[in-house]
Amino acid sequence: MKPHAGMRLAQMGIVLLLLLAAWTIGYADGPLSHDVRPGYGVSDIQWLSDYLPALRGTPGDTPIYVMQGQEPGGVALILGGTHANEIAGIMAAVLLVERGSVQRGTVFVIPHANNSASRINSGVYNATSPQSFELTNALGEVRWFHYGDRRTQPEDQEPDPDVFVHEPSGLELPGDEARNLNRNHPGKADGTLTQQISFALFALVNNENVDVLVDMHEASLYSRLSNMLVSHPRAVDIAAFTVLDLETEGLALKQEVSSEEYFGLSHREFGDRTNAFAFLIESSNPGQEASIENPDVVNDPRSPLSDRVYLQLRTIETILANHALLEGSARAIAFAFPFAVGDLLGADLGLFLR
Amino acid sequence: MKRFEAKWAVSMMLIVVLGLMAVGQEEAAQPDPLTFEQPVLITSIGQSAGAAQVRVVAIRAGVEATYTQRATLEELEGVATLVIVLGASSKGLGAAGVDVDGEMAWATELVETARDQGIQVIAMHIEGGARRGPSSDLIVTTFSAMSDYLIVKGSAPGIAWTADEAADGNADGLFTTIATDGEIPISYIETTLGAVDVFIELFAIEPAEG
Numbered sequence: 001m002k003p004h005a006g007m008r009l010a011q012m013g014i015v016l017l018l019l020l021a022a023w024t025i026g027y028a029d030g031p032l033s034h035d036v037r038p039g040y041g042v043s044d045i046q047w048l049s050d051y052l053p054a055l056r057g058t059p060g061d062t063p064i065y066v067m068q069g070q071e072p073g074g075v076a077l078i079l080g081g082t083h084a085n086e087i088a089g090i091m092a093a094v095l096l097v098e099r100g101s102v103q104r105g106t107v108f109v110i111p112h113a114n115n116s117a118s119r120i121n122s123g124v125y126n127a128t129s130p131q132s133f134e135l136t137n138a139l140g141e142v143r144w145f146h147y148g149d150r151r152t153q154p155e156d157q158e159p160d161p162d163v164f165v166h167e168p169s170g171l172e173l174p175g176d177e178a179r180n181l182n183r184n185h186p187g188k189a190d191g192t193l194t195q196q197i198s199f200a201l202f203a204l205v206n207n208e209n210v211d212v213l214v215d216m217h218e219a220s221l222y223s224r225l226s227n228m229l230v231s232h233p234r235a236v237d238i239a240a241f242t243v244l245d246l247e248t249e250g251l252a253l254k255q256e257v258s259s260e261e262y263f264g265l266s267h268r269e270f271g272d273r274t275n276a277f278a279f280l281i282e283s284s285n286p287g288q289e290a291s292i293e294n295p296d297v298v299n300d301p302r303s304p305l306s307d308r309v310y311l312q313l314r315t316i317e318t319i320l321a322n323h324a325l326l327e328g329s330a331r332a333i334a335f336a337f338p339f340a341v342g343d344l345l346g347a348d349l350g351l352f353l354r
Numbered sequence: 355m356k357r358f359e360a361k362w363a364v365s366m367m368l369i370v371v372l373g374l375m376a377v378g379q380e381e382a383a384q385p386d387p388l389t390f391e392q393p394v395l396i397t398s399i400g401q402s403a404g405a406a407q408v409r410v411v412a413i414r415a416g417v418e419a420t421y422t423q424r425a426t427l428e429e430l431e432g433v434a435t436l437v438i439v440l441g442a443s444s445k446g447l448g449a450a451g452v453d454v455d456g457e458m459a460w461a462t463e464l465v466e467t468a469r470d471q472g473i474q475v476i477a478m479h480i481e482g483g484a485r486r487g488p489s490s491d492l493i494v495t496t497f498s499a500m501s502d503y504l505i506v507k508g509s510a511p512g513i514a515w516t517a518d519e520a521a522d523g524n525a526d527g528l529f530t531t532i533a534t535d536g537e538i539p540i541s542y543i544e545t546t547l548g549a550v551d552v553f554i555e556l557f558a559i560e561p562a563e564g
Contacts, residue, residue: 244410247546252482252520256403257403257449260449262448
């Protein structure tokens with residue numbers, strides 16, 4: 001009996017080890033899944049790897065939700081989750097996918113642009129920031145969302161260099177920026193996972209003739225960057241019209257233009273290397289403020305998530321309206337919700353989700 | 355004698371009245387000091403994005419204006435009014451490849467040349483607290499004092515600021531002090547588009563017909 005028992009224990013151990021190995025491989029290699037429930041406005045779901053097959057099956061692959069408008073027009077690409085801890089952009093993208101519909105043109109929505117970064121929050125700005133958050137929808141169903149990281153998970157690509165040298169500019173940055181998607185543009189087809197993600201995004205923008213690209217970010221509650229609209233110099237007029245329009249609605253945004261000395265950022269590189277008008281929006285996230293212990297990233301009254309999602313979506317709506325105004329209606333893009341975006345202000349975001 | 359005296363009195367009165375009318379006409383012929391002429395050149399001192407926003411203001415006010423983020427002396431040719439939008443942006447200065455000292459030197463030459471050529475100067479500060487700080491304040495104090503008119507998005511003396519606190523560029527009263535000390539007329543606005551009405555008044559824009 002004893003040898004049998006020992007054998008059985010050994011067999012169980014081997015099975016457990018195999019299961020653990022399979023789990024680890026799957027965990028590290030496959031793209032993370034998220035609770036996103038596409039609505040009627042979504043006409044197709046693609047993968048980022050459709051634009052760079054090398055990404056298929058990697059943690060960098062991510063779904064692209066295509067929303068085809070009722071009328072022809074231009075093309076927009078809306079990015080959330082470039083930094084996966086900046087959740088207002090992710091939830092704005094999720095809300096657009098779940099409840100939005102496109103009237104004119106085509107909108108590509110990527111809620112988790114750096115899907116690898118979504119997996120675990122390293123607490124880069126705040127060690128007590130959460131790993132997840134929950135929202136309750138109108139049916140009382142609790143929905144669970146990842147609160148991710150600023151950068152690609154370290155195990156998903158080669159070890160960080162001592163100094164990260166941005167390609168092709170040669171700009172030198174700290175080594176961990178090799179995993180920061182918003183320092184790696186325009187990317188590289190055979191580069192690191194982060195560079196491949198960027199390369200695929202550029203392929204999408206070029207192949208689909210994207211007119212307007214918006215990259216949604218967040219900054220710390222008290223950061224100079226918070227509540228800001230950054231644009232490429234080519235898009236400065238659209239940005240100026242947008243900031244002034246929003247100010248009349250009581251939404252105060254600072255306006256900045258891409259630096260010509262700082263490379264790798266979305267607004268700079270997409271603006272320089274593609275035909276798209278490139279923008280980056282920053283709302284203010286209590287989870288990125290180091291001085292707040294156990295920050296409430298959803299309900300902090302200083303900057304609740306619903307207000308931040310409103311800021312992102314209302315800014316995009318206004319950018320698209322002014323793009324149509326200044327560039328002509330032939331390439332106009334417009335989306336809408338079955339509610340006014342302003343209804344999000346001070347509301348419970350979960351009630352707007354599916 | 356009585357008839358002569360009466361005629362003399364009437365004549366004197368007529369002379370006085372006509373003299374007063376002439377003086378009145380002469381005064382009316384003088385240009386209103388608060389009227390500015392077109393065309394307008396809008397530029398930034400400090401290289402923030404505010405100048406691009408003022409271009410939008412000019413378009414909406416119907417003012418004939420061109421916008422150059424960092425204007426050259428040659429671009430002053432044919433310009434009647436120079437609008438300088440004040441506020442330092444490290445990104446913007448970096449993009450222009452200059453530091454604050456370089457910006458001050460360029461802007462001083464630009465504004466002095468404009469004034470030498472009889473071009474009127476309107477200084478604007480519209481980006482609130484985000485464009486206040488050591489570099490911005492150096493630009494603000496230097497070039498506000500060289501202007502003929504000030505427009506600031508910020509709180510006016512004795513009037514509570516109801517908009518976003520961060521949007522108040524005059525929370526410490528700096529612009530009020532500059533305007534008072536330099537006897538420079540000033541307009542306070544609550545939103546940047548509030549400058550549209552100020553432009554309409556300053557440039558005497560007639561409402562569109564129809």
